[in-house]
Amino acid sequence: xxxxxxxxxxxxxxxxxxxxxxxxxxxxxxxxxxxxxxxxxxxxxxxxxxxxxxxxxxxxxxxxxxxxxxxxxxxxxxxxxxxxxxxxxxxxxxxxxxxxxxxxxxxxxxxxxxxxx
Amino acid sequence: xxxxxxxxxxxxxxxxxxxxxxxxxxxxxxxxxxxxxxxxxxxxxxxxxxxxxxxxxxxxxxxxxxxxxxxxxxxxxxxxxxxxxxxxxxxxxxxxxxxxxxxxxxxxxxxxxxxxxxxxxxxxxxxxxxxxxxxxxxxxxxxxxxxxxxxxxxxxxxxxxxxxxxxxxxxxxxxxxxxxxxxxxxxxxxxxxxxxxxxxxxxxxxxxxxxxxxxxxxxxxxxxxxxxxxxxxxxxxxxxxxxxxxxxxxxxxxxxxxxxxxxxxxxxxxxxxxxxxxxxxxxxxxxxxxxxxxxxxxxxxxxxxxxxxxxxxxxxxxxxxxxxxxxxxxxxxxxxxxxxxxxxxxxxxxxxxxxxxxxxxxxxxxxxxxxxxxxxxxxxxxxxxxxxxxxxxxxxxxxxxxxxxxxxxxxxxxx
Numbered sequence: 001x002x003x004x005x006x007x008x009x010x011x012x013x014x015x016x017x018x019x020x021x022x023x024x025x026x027x028x029x030x031x032x033x034x035x036x037x038x039x040x041x042x043x044x045x046x047x048x049x050x051x052x053x054x055x056x057x058x059x060x061x062x063x064x065x066x067x068x069x070x071x072x073x074x075x076x077x078x079x080x081x082x083x084x085x086x087x088x089x090x091x092x093x094x095x096x097x098x099x100x101x102x103x104x105x106x107x108x109x110x111x112x113x114x115x116x117x
Numbered sequence: 118x119x120x121x122x123x124x125x126x127x128x129x130x131x132x133x134x135x136x137x138x139x140x141x142x143x144x145x146x147x148x149x150x151x152x153x154x155x156x157x158x159x160x161x162x163x164x165x166x167x168x169x170x171x172x173x174x175x176x177x178x179x180x181x182x183x184x185x186x187x188x189x190x191x192x193x194x195x196x197x198x199x200x201x202x203x204x205x206x207x208x209x210x211x212x213x214x215x216x217x218x219x220x221x222x223x224x225x226x227x228x229x230x231x232x233x234x235x236x237x238x239x240x241x242x243x244x245x246x247x248x249x250x251x252x253x254x255x256x257x258x259x260x261x262x263x264x265x266x267x268x269x270x271x272x273x274x275x276x277x278x279x280x281x282x283x284x285x286x287x288x289x290x291x292x293x294x295x296x297x298x299x300x301x302x303x304x305x306x307x308x309x310x311x312x313x314x315x316x317x318x319x320x321x322x323x324x325x326x327x328x329x330x331x332x333x334x335x336x337x338x339x340x341x342x343x344x345x346x347x348x349x350x351x352x353x354x355x356x357x358x359x360x361x362x363x364x365x366x367x368x369x370x371x372x373x374x375x376x377x378x379x380x381x382x383x384x385x386x387x388x389x390x391x392x393x394x395x396x397x398x399x400x401x402x403x404x405x406x407x408x409x410x411x412x413x414x415x416x417x418x419x420x421x422x423x424x425x426x427x428x429x430x431x432x433x434x435x436x437x438x439x440x441x442x443x444x445x446x447x448x449x450x451x452x453x454x455x456x457x458x459x460x461x462x463x464x465x466x467x468x469x470x471x472x473x474x475x476x477x478x479x480x481x482x483x484x485x486x487x488x489x490x491x492x493x494x495x496x497x498x499x500x501x502x503x504x505x506x507x508x509x510x511x512x513x514x515x516x517x518x519x520x521x522x523x524x525x526x527x528x529x530x531x532x
Contacts, residue, residue: 093295
């Protein structure tokens with residue numbers, strides 16, 4: 001299955017921009033460790049993964065009655081601290097949960113990706 | 118596979134035999150079918166169909182020598198037929214995720230019926246499933262409890278429960294929750310979750326309900342059965358053995374807990390109505406355990422407390438000093454305010470109401486809506502002769518209590 005792993009909040013962690021360079025380096029090292037752990041696991045591969053710019057850079061589009069409105073800012077309150085995502089091929093949910101233990105202690109949402117092909 | 122057991126049997130014989138096979142083998146058959154086909158959405162229907170065919174065919178043809186094996190094979194063939202027609206129709210149905218270690222050999226499993234119930238139980242009680250779905254799913258699939266009975270246990274309409282179970286099966290497939298055999302550390306954590314789930318189902322049976330059914334001890338018994346199965350498949354897990362002991366001690370008192378539609382407190386129960394054989398069984402499980410840590414130790418301490426009540430021939434023979442010591446250990450282990458409240462009740466019996474009142478200090482912030490806290494405090498104050506203060510606490514308890522039977526009890530006690 002393919003899973004979308006949303007790094008959906010910082011939980012008890014400070015915001016990335018509030019971290020010291022050392023803390024940021026340690027966080028990056030956890031992402032590298034995650035990448036290595038995925039590579040080492042049977043049937044697991046990272047299809048893609050990106051860090052997102054802060055939500056002040058977001059633009060939201062909404063279409064109502066055929067009319068698109070464009071507004072500055074994030075889509076929803078909860079989306080404030082979305083920091084990035086991974087798209088991972090993995091055999092099952094338990095494997096993804098297990099691998100996410102390697103990441104910094106974000107709040108994480110895991111969602112299966114539907115094959116529309 | 119379908120070798121006959123002799124002359125034709127009657128419908129009554131068949132019904133009895135099928136009832137027996139259902140009770141003994143339902144969970145094993147479901148587990149095996151799930152492991153083999155990974156179609157948790159289809160196995161129940163397929164096994165139901167096999168039971169229906171048996172009910173039709175066995176009275177004339179005679180029952181097979183290995184009824185469970187026959188049912189397995191019939192259900193499995195039925196499933197294979199379904200899968201084949203899905204394949205022909207070009208539909209790709211989502212299958213339950215399975216790790217390589219969960220894959221099964223292709224031998225004739227029907228004869229040996231390997232026990233895959235642990236995998237099934239772990240699947241039903243997976244932490245990624247909502248807590249409200251886990252026990253219903255486990256009761257339905259592992260024990261074969263009827264959906265309307267599960268609904269009765271959890272006090273929801275039948276259709277609501279049926280939808281909840283269906284949704285849980287769909288979620289297992291959609292989220293990719295796998296059938297797996299976790300290794301040591303992970304298994305211990307998962308078994309803690311399973312034990313919590315079973316305990317929750319058990320206590321639901323002893324939660325006062327509405328209408329004609331105050332308690333549902335028969336259905337609490339289904340949860341005990343689930344604990345029995347779990348203990349069979351993991352006999353060396355201390356939390357599981359402790360849970361089973363605890364549930365057996367508590368369930369052994371079922372016939373004494375109500376008379377004339379009213380709850381009977383432990384002190385007032387007719388102890389000759391207790392199932393002493395079950396108390397003996399619980400004791401054997403409990404005393405096979407050594408002190409441990411974590412949730413297992415918490416369950417073991419609770420079982421030790423239940424054991425003290427279970428072995429007291431009369432209420433006045435209760436060893437409150439031992440119980441008080443177990444509560445102190447449990448309070449230190451869990452930090453739970455509810456445990457401290459119970460500890461105070463035991464301390465009152467050993468050291469008197471004054472010492473017990475001191476233990477209640479600081480609990481109000483932790484249990485701001487509890488009716489039991491003011492009720493316990495009211496009782497202690499009453500025993501100290503502080504009737505005005507006691508009456509005020511009773512009033513608060515009565516105001517907070519939303520159960521008719523308990524409220525009536527409190528009103529009766531108020532000075």
